[in-house]
Structures are given as C-alpha cells and as structure tokens.
Amino acid sequence: MADAAVAPDPLREPWSDLSRQREAATLGMWLFLMSEMLFFGALFMAFSFSRALDPAAFAEAARHAEIAYGAANTAVLVTSSLTITIAVRAADVERGRLAARLLAATAFLGVAFLIIKGFEYRDDLRHHLVPGHDFALGQNATQIFWAFYWAMTGIHAIHLTVGVALVLRLFWLVRRGRISLASPQLEVTSLYWHLVDAFWIVLFPVLYVAVRA
Amino acid sequence: MSAFPIFPREASSFAPKTDALYFTLVAVSGAIALLVFVLIVVFAVRYRRGSSSPRGALPPLISHEFEIGWTTATLFAFLMLFWWAGSNQIYQLLPPAQAMEIHVVAKQWMWKIEHPNGVREINMLHAPIDEPIRLDMTSQDVIHSFSVPDFRIKQDILPGRYVESWFRATKIGTFRLYCTQFCGTAHSGMVGSVVIMSKPDFASWLAAQHPAGDLAGQGRALFTSLGCAGCHTPGGPIHAPDLAGLYGRKVPLSNGAFALVDAAYIRDRILDPQSNPPAGYDPIMPSFKGEVDDGQILALTAYIRSLGSSRGALR
Amino acid sequence: MTDAVVPIDHAEPRAARVAAGSYLDSEGGGLSEWLLATDHKRIALLYALMITAFFFIGGAAATLIRLELISPHGHFLTDDEYNHVFTLHGIIMVWFFLVPLIPATFGNFLLPLMIGAPDVAFPKLNLASWYLTLIGGICVLAAMMLGGVDTGWTFYPPYSTAFSNSNVAVAVVGVIIAGFGTIATGVNFVATTHMLRAPGMTWFRMPLFVWTIYATSLVMILATPVLAITLALVAADRLFGLPVFDGFRGGDPLLFQHLFWFYSHPAVYIMILPAMGVVTEVITCFARRRVFGYAMMVYAVLAIAIIGFTVWGHHMFVSGQSVFANLVFSFLSFIVAVPSAIKVFNWTATLYRGQITFEAPMLYALGFVGLFTIGGLTGLFLASVPIDIQVTGTYFVVAHFHYVMVGGAVSAYFAGLHFWWPKITGRLYPESWARFAAVLMFFGFNFTFFPQFILGYLGMPRRYHEYPPEFQPWNIMSSAGAVVLAAAYLMPLGYLTWACFYGKPAPANPWNAKGLEWWTSSPPPKHNFLRTPVVTEDPYDYHDSDMSPEPQARPVDVARAHG
Ligand code: HEA
Ligand code: HEA
C-alpha cells in the first residue's frame, strides 16, 4: 500500500508545526474526556445515591441482570482496546496496512459488543424488566435500578456506536491512503475509544456484580 | 390589607427575627453600595480627563495593603452575617414539644387541611393565636410549597414523603397562603387563607364544625377493620412488634441501621413492610399499598401516636 | 448622528479604511462562504446574529409577561399560555442568549486576537459549535410550535416527567444539543489559550478578558455535561418511561434538583465571568490607568470559578434537604462572594487618579458595576437561610437574577459591543445616540426590576399569572419600566445597523487602547496579523502621563503596512 505517497499533508490551519498541532489535538481530546467523565460521573453518583435509598431493592433487582452477557461483553471490549492501541502503534511506525487491519478488528469487536447487548436486551424485554405497569419485580425501587440499567447501558451504547463510526471512518481513510499516518486523528480516536471502554469497566461491576453480594 | 403595601405584616414569632436580619442586611449592603457609588462618582468627577487633580503612581506598599485590608474586611463581614443568619435558622428548626398538629395534603391545585379532631377544610386553615402549630404535610402528585409570607414560613412539600413546618401566630387576622413551587396549570390558583383567631373563638369555631370523627378514633377503627390488630396485639399468635410507646423511638433495623419512628416511617412500614424490617422480626407483614389512601395513613398514624409516644422536646 | 468617537485618527483616514484584505471580504461574501466559514471572526458574527434573534424572541416573551402582569386578574393570557411564555423566556434567555452571549461572540472574535494567534485551535469544531447551538435553538422553538413547554426553565420532576402535558422531551433534547455546542466551545478556547499564545505572551501578561474566558471555558467543560445527563434522564422518563426520579417508586425528585443546580450555579458564573472581563478592559482603557491589582483579579476569577462549584444547595434551602447541608451551602455562598467583592473594589480603585472619559462603553461599564453590586448584594440576602425562606420562589429572586444577568451581563455585553464595534465592523458608531441609550438602559432597568424586590419580600410568588390586587401598583411600575427598557434595547439595534452602512470608517486603534487586538487593522485581516506579534510588556500599560488624544502607532501595526 503506497499510502504515504498520496496522503495529504496532515498540517491544518492555524498550525505552523505538526508536533504542536498533535499536542493541541491531544489536549483537546483530554479536555473532552474530562467533560465526559463528569457526564458519566454524575450518572454514577445518581445511581449510588438512589441505591443508598433502598439497597435491598437494588440488590434484588440486580439479581435479574444477565451476568453472562455482561461478562462476555467486558471481554470483547477489553480486547478491542488492545487492538486499537496496537493500531496506533502500527501507524506510528508507518505500518499502514497493519494499522488498517487492526482498526477493522476494533470496529468489528465494537459491533460484536452491540450485537451481544442486543441479545441481552431481548432477554430483558422478555422478562418484563422495563419499568412500567407490567414490570416483573413490583412497583418499588427495583424499577429505579432498571431505569438506571437502561439509561446507563443505552447511553454507553450510543457512545460506542459513535466510536464504531469514527473507527470505521479512520479504517477507510487509512486503507485508501487518504490520511497521513502522522495525523493526530488516530491517537485522538483511540483515546475516545479507551474512554468508552473504561466506562464499561465501571458499569459492569456496578450493574452486574457489586450489588449481587 | 392596605392598598399599597410596602412591607409584609409581622404575624408570627419568626417575623421579627427574620426582619431584624433583613433590615441589618439592608443597612449593611446599602452602606456598601453607597460607598461604592459615591467613590465612583467622586473619582469620575475628580479624575475626569483634563481636571487639575494630582495624578501619579501609587506607592506599591499602600495599594497592596489596601487590597489585603478590604479582602479581610469583607471576609469578616460575611462571616458575621453568616453566623447570625445561621443561628437564626437553627432556632426556627425546633418545633416546641407540645405543638398542636395539623395535617396538610397538597394536590394539584388545592390545599386539604385536617385538624386533629378530624375537622377538614379546603384552602382554609383556622388556627388559634399564640399556640405553636406543627404542620405535617405531604403531596399527592408533584412538588408544592406551603408559604405564608406574613409568617415568614415556607416549606416545599414532596410527593410520597412527609415534611414538617411550624409557626406560632402573634396576630389575629386573615393571612394569605400561597403555593410557591411551580406545579402546573393552576399554580397561581393554588392559594388560600390562614385565619388566626383568639383561643376562645377558635374553640367555638371548632365546635361548630361537623367533624368526621376524631382522627385517632378513625385510626383505631381502621386498625381493626384493616386487620392490623390481628397481628399487632401483644401476646397474640403472631410475632409482631407492640406498637404502644413506639412513636418517637429509634428502632434497630435488620440491616443494622436505626430508624426514627415518625409519620414517614410508619407510612413506609404500611406501604412497603418488606424492605428493611425492624430487627428481630420476620418480614411477614403484608403491604397495604393500594388498599389505604393518604387520609387513612394519617389516621392510622394518629392512632399509633395516641398509643403513647416517647417524643421529647428535641428531635 | 455625525458625532464621532474621540479620538479619531484624522491624519490617515484612507490607510485605516476597511482594507481589501479584511476578514469581511477577503473570502467572498456569498451565503455559503459565511455559513461554512471557519474563520473565528466570521463565526463570532454568525453567533452575534443568532443571539440577537434569540434575544428578541426572549424579549417578546418578556413583553407578554409584563403585559399580562399589568392586571391582577390575568385576562390577557390563560394560565397555560402564561406558563408557556415564561418557560420559553427562561430557556431562550439562559441557554440561547446569555450562556453563549459573551464567550461565543467576543470570546470568539477576540481571544485569538488578544493572544496574538491566527485563529482558534480547532476552527471546524468552532463552526460545529455554532450549528449545535442553532439546532438546539430550533428544537426549542419547534417544541414551542408543537404545543409549548410549561415546566419553567428548571424542569423540576415529577412535574416535568410525569405530570406536564407539554413538549418537554423536544425542548430538553434541544438544550442538550446546545450544551454539546457549549462544551465544544470550551474545549476550543482552553486549547487555544494553552497552545497558541504569541511569543512573549506569558500567562501573567494575558489580558483579564482572556483570563475570564479561560476560566469560563473550564466551567463550561466541567459543568455542562452534568446538565446534559440530568436532562437526558428527564427525556428518558418522558420518552421511554424510565422513572429515575419517581418518588412513588423509590426514586428521589430531590436528586434531580441537586444535579440541576450543580450545573446551574456554575452556569451563572459562565454568564458573569466574561462580563467581568469585558468591564475590566473597558474601565482600564477609559480611565487610562493600569488595572488595580492585576494578579488579585486573576486569582479572584479563578476562585469564583472553583468555589462556584460548591454552592449549588443554596437553591434548595426549603426543598427538604438537611439543616446541616443548608448551613454548609449558606456558608460557602458567603465565601464565593468575597472574590466578587474584590473585583468590585478593584474596578473602583482603577478609577483613582485616572484620566477618565465617558464614552458609551464606559457608561455601560459603570452601569454594570452599579447593577452588579446591587444584584450581588441581594444574592447575600438569598444566601441567608431565614431570609431565603421568606423570599425563595418570589419576585425577590426574579429581581436578584435580572440584576446580575440583565443589569450585569447584558450591560457588559453592550459595553463590549460599543468598545469593539470599530474593530469588528471597521466603522464608528454614533456616539451621542449610544450614550443616550446607555443612560436610558440604566434607568429603565432599575425602574423595571427594583419594584420586584419589594414585591418579593411582600411575598408575591413567581410564575403566577394572577395575583392579589394589593400588588398591582408595583407591577404596573415594573411593566412601565419594561417599556423604557425595551426602547433602550431597540435603539442600538437601530443605530448600530445604521453604522454598519453609514458609520465613519474606524482607525486601527480609535480608543488609543493597549491590547494586541488594536495592533492590527479595523477590521482585521483574515489571519489577524501579517506577522506574528511579539509581546514585550505587561498588559494595560497605560502611562499616567499618556493624555494624548491621538492614537499611537504601534510597532507592529501590520495592516497599515499592508493596506
Ligand atoms: C449571572 C448570574 C448570577 C450571579 C452572578 C449570581 C450571583 C450570586 N447569587 Fe444568584 N441566582 C441567579 C443568577 C446569578 N446569581 C439565578 C438565575 C437564580 C435563580 C434561578 C431560578 O430559580 O430560576 C439565582 C438564585 C440565587 C439563589 C437561590 C434563591 C432561591 O431560589 O431561593 C441564591 C441563594 O443563595 C443566590 C445567591 C447568589 C450569590 C451569593 C451570588 C454571589 O456570587 C454574588 C457576589 C457579589 C456581591 C456580593 C456583590 C459585590 C460585593 C461587594 C460590593 C462587597 C461588599 C459586600 C459586603 C461586605 C456585604 N442566587
Ligand atoms: C438573560 C436572561 C434574561 C433576560 C435578558 C431577561 C429579560 C427580561 N425579563 Fe426575564 N427571566 C429570565 C432571564 C432573563 N430575563 C429567567 C431565567 C426567568 C425565569 C423563568 C422561569 O421562571 O422559568 C425570567 C423570568 C422573568 C419574569 C418572571 C416570570 C414569572 O415568574 O412569572 C419576569 C417578569 O417580569 C421577567 C421579565 C423580564 C423583562 C421585563 C426583561 C427585559 O429585560 C427584556 C427587555 C427586552 C425586550 C423587551 C426586547 C425588545 C423586543 C421587542 C419589544 C420586540 C417585541 C416584539 C413583539 C411583542 C412581537 N423575566
């Protein structure tokens, strides 16, 4: 793949120097990640606060979450973080083809996560675990737990979908040689991906594991 | 009410205290605002461009000390104000021990009031002067807020939860009652009056009403008709707690925490007895959710209280 | 109308003319060149247009409110209509007017100029911010068209989630989208400040306006996401029935209030900090004195931004939160006022021994100091729990926040608008009209909102469309004042539009001011500076002896060389 030859200059306005541009892109992404951390942080705070109001109901409700799906998905996402890390390293050392493959693998794992999640959602729906009148566990705080479950996993899934789209785009650009391997976009996208992964790492114990005890 | 009021009447024991704080703040902040404005005007005139006043740099030492000076001065002023406001607040929070208790149920968009002997009124609250009155309040739908400006009291009322407020009126008259938390279409129609009467007048007013029975008495009837008595009779076949003397106590729960037995706790026990039962009992009490309404819960609560309470002055 | 601003550069009118290379015309003037612009200066103008439109929509709602409140019986609007109107007013004014007001216009235009940069760090993201804000605003207006929203701008559940029959979800989604625009702006500005300062522009040489934009951006980044998730949970309840805040099922409606105010209190500092920055620039220029206590001003800005995150509970004194929490939040609210006090005193002290002139920007800025002081001091009333018990949920609160937001932030915006107008458009505005509008605004404002303090302590609840008749005189006074205020706001619309076409061409530095933005031509060229400026001195180097009315040529007055 003769990508480097046709790849456009990664330098963008208003920068006059690529290393500063990369530094700024990374800084910008970190700022955005700080913002995201407060986004999810507030959600986790709200969850813990609500659980403290009625720990028993939350424990009861959590017993109905399907830990097998959750565990499988954790494995999938952790692997995807690994592949995207290697992809960035590969790009650093100008191994464009390898980087493209690994990006594809990352996107694939992201989609796999979403599919597994879809199966889990289907089971949850069958078991009447959506808050409302025909909710399976009664009209009490178990509904609050499940409200959080849907909100948290849903928001995470949206983030992941965005991530998959970004990674696919990068994959396509890298494959076609439409982007220089020195572009800050690779690193920035991988940072985002790690963040989405990290949120799942927190979500998983909170929703599936900790409150079962 | 005067046609062009500029200041609310002082009609409760809180009013003079709140007003004293208010006037002090008006004076302090008025003085500060005046100081700032006068300085601006004086400087603006004296140092307008081309005036003959002397210019030149300030000695740096002075400017530095000025800054430290006014920063600490404001800090101290603020601390004093906070201290005073805070101590005032603590005073307001303690309802006297033998307060008369009135129940308030707020709903879109009316106030339902119930006196201890079961007399009910809507959007009106009659009460005697010089008597501490505790308001036990709950909402049936959204958040409302109980506000009587002439008494300087206000309290948000949350759905499904009991909140308290209290006052001791010091003036006879009719005072406006407002809902001050936005609650939908007719929020501005959710108003009423508080009528303060002399004690004899109040007694005769009360006697002239047609009570639906004494509240605790209603509760006793419910206690039997709902089947509570089947379990909560000391020495009976089922191991259930004795409710006499329970009100106001702290009871240990099965999860290790302690709970204060108050209206909210009793409500929880009736509606959701399975979660967190008191220590030493099996969670066999059935939930009465859907079977009792808020009025009945108030009656049951009144009955349980009438069985004796260990409620002290401080709680 | 021909009054010109003093001092004008009579010597060289041509050289200072709207140069062929200015950002206004160098890239073409077609619609698509503007709507796809990535130049920070063009984006600033896009924002200014959008914000002006929103201001007049919000202002029209305010007009309806004041019209309705003339009569105690509220015959003009029904109760539901009134609820929709003040909700629209609050949502539009807060999120689509005041939050972006100064950061997105002057921040965008001036931040790169003031630090000597060619643009912001991420120009495309900057444009995306504008679109996000626009789309959010369209959602809110659509919600209005589709039947309206009646929750108040605070969206308290369970009313907003379970009881309101209005279009809450659409409006909430609009606010969330605009919120992402705000976050993007914040990220952009922080990265710009860190990475693009010109050589010699050390942190402690930055103008205070840049400091306030920097602090504001940090608050935007850290507070806005909390609003986004909180409102997302409200939307989730309305759209999918997820009852996170439902008290009847074991949730807690107070949780929403904590989250909402955790954002919304810092948000009020998003509104006021940039305003403080503008006022600092203006006062120091027209007093021709170095800012009194520059370092202290920087620390005060940072302190306000940080402590501002800890006081949210003062909006919940009667909500049922614990006594202890009330005391702590009350205490912290007093503490956060200390740095604001420092700023007020420092502005005053800057005037001391100055060479003061009173052009329109200065009049607006002094008006700001007065109105902000009153608004801030009444904030202390609210921070005292016993007084807040009396006045929360009444017009006292309404008066407090209009004093700080309208009397404060909006006055500061007008100060900045007149101050930088020559730089932005390359034209001078008619000075005596502007002075007249400034004075009218000050008096109209007090006339409108001061009576509301009295109404508030009397107990008149807010969000009421009918009220007891004894309150009518004060309300009539307030509505009459609003007429004056409306006139004062419409005037600049007229004379500034006029100035766009017929105003005298502005020189590069009409005020003889010191910031880097005055080194380049008016209006500036596309990349701001033809050569990167090198900063060698501290900001606000106004010499005491410098009384000369003539603008001084700067060492790097590049545009002239270019022109
Ligand atoms: C720009 C916006 C802005 C700003 C800057 C402020 C600034 C402050 N606000 Fe305000 N506030 C709002 C916007 C703002 N507020 C809004 C929108 C609401 C209502 C929301 C709603 O319910 O819809 C609100 C509501 C609000 C409440 C809740 C009222 C209630 O609903 O019950 C409280 C309570 O503490 C409060 C306090 C304060 C304080 C202490 C400050 C301080 O930061 C002020 C500091 C400034 C000064 C103090 C003045 C200068 C100082 C001096 C000259 C020093 C000398 C003084 C002395 C020594 C005494 N505000
Ligand atoms: C930046 C914020 C901002 C600004 C600028 C304003 C500006 C004004 N506001 Fe507002 N206001 C809020 C923020 C703001 N407000 C908020 C957050 C609330 C709380 C909402 C809630 O409770 O949820 C509120 C609530 C509020 C109320 C209380 C409503 C209630 O609780 O019942 C009132 C009442 O007087 C009021 C009045 C005004 C007035 C007279 C102006 C004036 O300054 C406006 C002057 C401007 C004009 C008048 C524009 C001129 C344009 C025209 C004249 C065009 C007219 C066109 C037609 C009529 C077609 N506002």
Ligand code: CUA
């Ligand atoms: Cu009830 Cu407002």
Ligand SMILES: [Cu+2]
């Ligand atoms: Cu606040």
